[in-house]
Amino acid sequence: MINHQETITNSGNVNLDVHRDDIGAKMGMWLFLFTEVLLFGGMFLVYAVYRYKYPDQFHLAAMELNTNIGTLNTIILLTSSLTVAISISALQKGSRVISLIMLSATLILAIMFLVNKYFEWTTKFEHGIFPGSKELLNKPNGQILFFGLYFVMTGLHALHVIIGMVVLTFMLVFIVKKSVTSDNCIKLENSGLYWHLVDLIWIFLFPLFYLIQ
Amino acid sequence: MTKKENHHIGYLTYILVWLTLIAFTALTVTVAGISLGKYTLFIALLIAAIKSALVINIFMHIKLDEPIFKVFLGLSGFTLIVIFVLTFVDYIYR
Amino acid sequence: MANEISDTTMEKSFYQVSTNKYNGILSWLLTKDHKRIAIMYFITIMFFFLVGVILGVLMRLELLSPGHKLMGAQAYNSLFTLHGVIMIFLFIIPGMPAIFGNFFLPIQIGARDVAFPRLNLLSYYIYVVGAILALVSLFLPGGPIDTGWTFYIPYSVRTTSNVSLTIFAAFILGFSSILTGINFITTTHRLRAPGITFFKMPLFVWATYATAWIQVIATPVIGITILLVIIERFFGVGIFDPALGGDPILYEHMFWIYSHPAVYIMILPPMGVISEIIPTFCRRTIFGYKAIAMSSLAIAFIGYLVWGHHMFTSGQSDTARWIFSLLTFLVALPSGVKIFNWVATMYKGSIDPQPPFLWVMSFIFLFSIGGLTGLVLGALGLNVHVHGTYFVVAHFHYVMFGGAGTIFFAAIHYWFPKMFGRMYNIKFARISVLLFFIGFNLLYFPKFIMGYMGMPRRYFDYLPIFTPYQRVSTFGSWILAGTIFFIIGYLIHALFKGEKAKSNPWGGVTLEWHISSPPPMENFYVIPTITHDPYDFSQLKEMKND
Numbered sequence: 040m041i042n043h044q045e046t047i048t049n050s051g052n053v054n055l056d057v058h059r060d061d062i063g064a065k066m067g068m069w070l071f072l073f074t075e076v077l078l079f080g081g082m083f084l085v086y087a088v089y090r091y092k093y094p095d096q097f098h099l100a101a102m103e104l105n106t107n108i109g110t111l112n113t114i115i116l117l118t119s120s121l122t123v124a125i126s127i128s129a130l131q132k133g134s135r136v137i138s139l140i141m142l143s144a145t146l147i148l149a150i151m152f153l154v155n156k157y158f159e160w161t162t163k164f165e166h167g168i169f170p171g172s173k174e175l176l177n178k179p180n181g182q183i184l185f186f187g188l189y190f191v192m193t194g195l196h197a198l199h200v201i202i203g204m205v206v207l208t209f210m211l212v213f214i215v216k217k218s219v220t221s222d223n224c225i226k227l228e229n230s231g232l233y234w235h236l237v238d239l240i241w242i243f244l245f246p247l248f249y250l251i252q
Numbered sequence: 253m254t255k256k257e258n259h260h261i262g263y264l265t266y267i268l269v270w271l272t273l274i275a276f277t278a279l280t281v282t283v284a285g286i287s288l289g290k291y292t293l294f295i296a297l298l299i300a301a302i303k304s305a306l307v308i309n310i311f312m313h314i315k316l317d318e319p320i321f322k323v324f325l326g327l328s329g330f331t332l333i334v335i336f337v338l339t340f341v342d343y344i345y346r
Numbered sequence: 347m348a349n350e351i352s353d354t355t356m357e358k359s360f361y362q363v364s365t366n367k368y369n370g371i372l373s374w375l376l377t378k379d380h381k382r383i384a385i386m387y388f389i390t391i392m393f394f395f396l397v398g399v400i401l402g403v404l405m406r407l408e409l410l411s412p413g414h415k416l417m418g419a420q421a422y423n424s425l426f427t428l429h430g431v432i433m434i435f436l437f438i439i440p441g442m443p444a445i446f447g448n449f450f451l452p453i454q455i456g457a458r459d460v461a462f463p464r465l466n467l468l469s470y471y472i473y474v475v476g477a478i479l480a481l482v483s484l485f486l487p488g489g490p491i492d493t494g495w496t497f498y499i500p501y502s503v504r505t506t507s508n509v510s511l512t513i514f515a516a517f518i519l520g521f522s523s524i525l526t527g528i529n530f531i532t533t534t535h536r537l538r539a540p541g542i543t544f545f546k547m548p549l550f551v552w553a554t555y556a557t558a559w560i561q562v563i564a565t566p567v568i569g570i571t572i573l574l575v576i577i578e579r580f581f582g583v584g585i586f587d588p589a590l591g592g593d594p595i596l597y598e599h600m601f602w603i604y605s606h607p608a609v610y611i612m613i614l615p616p617m618g619v620i621s622e623i624i625p626t627f628c629r630r631t632i633f634g635y636k637a638i639a640m641s642s643l644a645i646a647f648i649g650y651l652v653w654g655h656h657m658f659t660s661g662q663s664d665t666a667r668w669i670f671s672l673l674t675f676l677v678a679l680p681s682g683v684k685i686f687n688w689v690a691t692m693y694k695g696s697i698d699p700q701p702p703f704l705w706v707m708s709f710i711f712l713f714s715i716g717g718l719t720g721l722v723l724g725a726l727g728l729n730v731h732v733h734g735t736y737f738v739v740a741h742f743h744y745v746m747f748g749g750a751g752t753i754f755f756a757a758i759h760y761w762f763p764k765m766f767g768r769m770y771n772i773k774f775a776r777i778s779v780l781l782f783f784i785g786f787n788l789l790y791f792p793k794f795i796m797g798y799m800g801m802p803r804r805y806f807d808y809l810p811i812f813t814p815y816q817r818v819s820t821f822g823s824w825i826l827a828g829t830i831f832f833i834i835g836y837l838i839h840a841l842f843k844g845e846k847a848k849s850n851p852w853g854g855v856t857l858e859w860h861i862s863s864p865p866p867m868e869n870f871y872v873i874p875t876i877t878h879d880p881y882d883f884s885q886l887k888e889m890k891n892d
Contacts, residue, residue, distance in 0.1 A: 060461070060536055062318065062536065063461050063532050063535075063536040063537075065317070065321075066320075066321070066324075066461075066531070066532045066535060066536065067461065067462055067465075067528050067529070067532045069321055069324060069325070070324070070527070070528040070531055070532065070562055071524075071528055073324070073325075073328040073562060073563060074524050074528075074562055074563075074565070074566045075566070076328060076329075076332065077328070077332065077563055077564075077566035077567055078566040078567075078569055078570050079570075080332045080335070080566075080567075081566065081567045081569075081570035081571065081600055081603075082570055082574075084335065084336060084339060084599075084600070085574070085585060085596060085600070087336065087340070088339065088340075088343055088593065088596055089591070089592075089593075091340070091343055091344075092343070092591075092593075093591065106281070106284075110277065110281055113277050114274060114277060117270060117273045117274060117277065118270065120270075120273075120307060120311050121266055121267065121269075121270040121311075124261075124266050124310075124311045125263055125266055128260065128261065128262070128263060128266070131260065132260075170581040170582060170583040170584075171581055171582040171583075176590075179591075180584075180590055180591025181591055183583075183584050183590045183591060184584055184585065184590065184591050184592065186583075187583030187584050187585050187590075188583075188585070190583065191574070191577060191583060191585070195573075228313075231311075231312075232312055235307055235308075235311050235312045238307060238311075239304055239307055239308070242300050242303050242304055242307070243297075243300050243304075245300075246280055246284070246296035246297070246299070246300055247296075250280060250281065250284035250296055251284075251292075251293075320535065327559075328563060331563055331647075331650055334650060334651060335567075335603055335650065338651060338653075338654070338666070338669070338670075339599050339603075341663070341665055341666045341669055342595075342599070342654070342662045342663050342665075342666035343663070344663070344665075345663035345664065345665035345666060346662075346663045
């Protein structure tokens with residue numbers, strides 16, 4: 040459905056109100072998500088090739104990762120997907136307050152995820168394991184690659200968590216300012232889609248890095 | 253502008269899905285502890301795929317949205333799989 | 347029957363009416379109008395094309411005789427790298443979608459603009475940023491990048507020249523491409539006017555749509571590959587480093603998984619333009635509309651499956667190689683469908699040999715040579731002999747420049763009156779097609795011979811046996827470059843002094859010919875309702891004006 044409203048400004052320039060098309064907006068968002076899928080897909084391809092080439096070394100290297108923190112982070116992200124989904128539903132039903140609370144919960148869970156990640160990484164650094172470190176380079180090649188992939192993939196993922204948090208924070212502000220409302224919430228829905236993608240990537244990262252037993 | 257009153261997913265459904273996801277997470281962690289040899293990876297990926305399907309269909313709403321979205325998703329996923337397969341044809345047969 | 351306005355040369359065009367409240371330069375820089383964005387892209391892209399041409403001319407000058415002439419090996423390496431990077435990432439890949447896709451996709455489907463106009467403007471600025479970064483990287487310490495446009499590992503990690511900034515620029519340019527693709531797919535699905543079903547869309551729209559899918563799905567793969575090279579240069583994670591267990595061939599896989607589909611980004615829109623030009627200048631509906639539409643999708647899809655043919659000699663498994671070879675032969679089929687249907691369209695048509703049509707004729711010759719030599723390269727046994735030689739260079743210039751580049755000029759000559767409201771000198775235009783054709787063949791055909799004789803590519807020097815061929819080639823480059831500047835000359839002249847163009851100077855029937863030249867800002871005062879096929883020439887008598 041296309042709405043057009045034309046107003047003529049003083050200078051004679053015609054002003055077209057941008058038409059509103061929620062389905063189109065959602066379509067654009069999904070297409071963008073596909074690009075993210077392919078971006079990480081490329082990385083998963085690299086992972087797959089090297090795991091295929093160095094199965095035992097990957098196994099050994101994975102033992103250095105903390106499965107508990109990984110599991111905890113998985114639960115955190117899954118829950119954050121729940122909270123953002125409820126947030127959207129709530130806003131569509133008109134419950135602005137619940138929506139804001141759930142959105143804030145999502146952000147808090149995201150912060151918890153990042154804090155965990157921070158501790159994980161710094162622990163590794165303290166053990167001398169980081170790209171280019173002497174400790175790491177002394178290990179067999181397969182393990183070097185494992186950790187290289189670990190840092191790059193979880194790092195790239197964490198970057199997307201941060202981006203997601205920024206987007207969700209904007210949504211928080213928009214809801215408060217009432218520019219996103221129960222009648223006009225496509226921005227929030229699209230932000231939710233992005234957040235779910237971040238969750239999806241982790242759903243695959245988790246078993247591939249933490250559960251090679 | 254489309255109203256989606258008839259397409260709403262209730263809070264309860266979301267919570268049920270979430271519980272299922274947590275359950276599958278517990279499952280995948282447990283299974284990892286069991287030594288299943290070459291099936292470990294396959295099972296882990298299968299569980300991840302099921303979790304993804306739940307997130308994509310329910311949380312991301314694609315089950316109830318216009319069918320074109322499923323077509324798009326299928327196309328993109330298929331292309332990714334094809335890329336994996338062709339690349340592995342190289343590595344497996346070296 | 348399209349209900350539309352009659353001759354509209356008196357009304358205001360999009361040049362005079364802006365989408366925002368500004369006047370002057372800001373009304374352009376902050377525009378949401380897809381047509382203005384297209385024009386801005388046009389100017390920027392043409393600038394970089396000319397830079398690329400000059401780089402090519404310089405390369406050919408060095409190769410006029412054996413031995414060090416203008417430059418040493420290092421400078422030559424940077425030159426061919428930049429020539430490739432600019433021509434590919436700054437000209438051919440963005441060119442047709444950003445200029446003609448932007449201008450005509452909405453109009454051809456009866457829309458007022460694209461689905462996401464502000465995103466469209468952002469795409470343009472992202473392109474500009476990428477372009478500037480690429481230019482800046484030329485002048486930073488370390489010197490311009492010298493890896494070849496393919497940035498192969500391990501050299502791209504080891505070299506001290508400015509790799510990171512240049513490939514980061516390519517990464518940024520990828521974003522522009524992706525956003526354009528997202529915009530076009532959504533536009534095609536959501537903004538078609540009433541009556542324009544998918545199978546009533548013009549074939550240029552089909553082509554742009556298929557291209558958009560490649561832009562969206564393939565580009566991220568080069569994105570991650572570029573990121574990995576940059577990370578490798580800074581942190582040494584070892585992902586492609588053989589010393590640390592990495593596989594350089596994996597880099598090649600990832601690079602070509604994008605870069606092969608990229609060539610279809612380059613060729614599909616031009617093929618769409620041909621499907622517009624031939625019906626117009628043969629006064630006949632296109633033969634096999636559905637087949638051509640479907641073949642665009644087929645090319646887009648099969649194009650993802652053939653990338654390994656760029657790396658037949660690198661060390662892949664034999665199984666992978668023959669599978670890629672087989673798939674490569676397969677991808678020629680849908681292109682063949684198009685060529686047959688185009689020729690069938692011309693049969694018993696009423697041919698009007700205007701410049702756009704002449705460019706298309708030139709294309710058919712040049713692209714056929716390019717396509718057939720692609721089959722030579724696709725055959726494993728032959729590939730071993732000619733990989734990495736001038737044969738490859740000749741092949742891809744025939745398809746990319748003789749193919750996509752030729753139609754870039756065809757599209758300019760077809761749509762110039764519509765975009766700018768002026769007509770150019772037809773006689774000059776006809777002569778330029780001929781001169782281009784002659785210069786092109788002189789420049790590139792000897793390279794097939796040299797390549798077969800063993801002349802490697804990317805070498806700044808050569809054995810004396812190649813001298814006569816190199817001389818002919820360089821001479822051809824002068825004719826070609828001269829023709830290009832001639833074309834630009836008469837087109838710029840036409841901009842200011844050309845005769846004002848009517849709505850439909852050529853007798854086309856797609857929607858852009860129903861509106862004024864140049865179009866009004868909102869394209870259509872009333873969104874048309876279409877009931878006829880896109881190439882229905884029974885409409886023509888009511889529409890055509892000379």
